[in-house]
Amino acid sequence: MLNSTQAFVLALVCFVPATLTRATTAIALRSRYRIVLAADSLARYGMNGRATECKLFEISGVYATVSGLAHYGTSYRATDAIRDGFSRLGTFEDHVSATAYSLQRRTEQLLAQVEQNNPAEYRALMLKANRPADFVQLAMAQSVNGKPMLGVVQLRWDGKQNRLRSITSICPGNCGRDTGIFYLGYWERIKPYVADAGQPRSVGSAASIDRLIRMEMNAHPSDVGAPINILEVNSSGARWLQNGGNCSLPGVGWYKLPYAPVPTTILSSLPWRIFRIAGRLPGACRSHSDIVAGSLP
Secondary structure, eight states: OOOSOEEEEEOOOOEETTEEOOOOOEEEEEOSSEEEEEEOOEEEETTTEEEEOOOOEEETTEEEEEEESOEETTTEETTHHHHHHTSSSOOHHHHHHHHHHHHHHHHHHHHHHHHHHOHHHHHHHHHHHTSSSOSEEEEEEEEETTEEEEEEEEEEEETTTTEEEEEEEEETTTSOTTOOEEOOSOOTTHHHHHHTTSSOOBOOSHHHHHHHHHHHHHHOTTTOOSOOEEEEEETTEEEEEEOOSSOOOTTOEEOOOOSSOOOHHHHHTSOOBOOOEESOOOOOOOOTHHHHGGGOO
């Protein structure tokens, strides 16, 4: 069982034919008793296209966010791999492994089609694939027998073998005990903010998560934008900690305030910490849950 907070910062990118979009930022944070997924909402299509969209997903009872090649027109959506992977009986580990297989197969099929039908677009996709970052990444959260589980699938381009390869992480499971934030997407503001704290910085509340994404939003206003949506998955299911009004997921309600407020001295002492930066990393909605989110262990 992992005791330290696990946070995965994901740069979400969407594609449409003949155009490339730009990166934004999402966070998946894990402790022993809950998983939190958070994302901004700005989507960029091509050179001038802008839209606001929810970047948190629900697929067959699994909650997810995606980075890299998120979708390409109407023929490819990375989240369809989750539907494939969780369609049969098995453990959470089995489902994540099947999702990785489906994601790699679907992405390889897409690249083959684009190479044949649109060589210029294929070259643009491969230019991004050869950069030191994941080509596609999925973060998936599910409550399994009352235990919040997090699965991360990273699809990388192996330049030496000229092919895609997948890496999976299961938490709790094979993810490192000291894993903190993966460097994916925009992180240059978040890394020094956490490192300069002098001690593990608390990131457990919705307000703290909002602040981290807002830092990248201020640094990259063309790529990262409001509203910021924050979802919690725990032993009881999923609920919103913060919702900017553009996200609606089946069966997901709001966190309800307890009858007796939790003293702020208790909130400040709870073990939500970042221990190490290990990845690459941005609106303005807040909720009453910001006050009490940190009270959840």
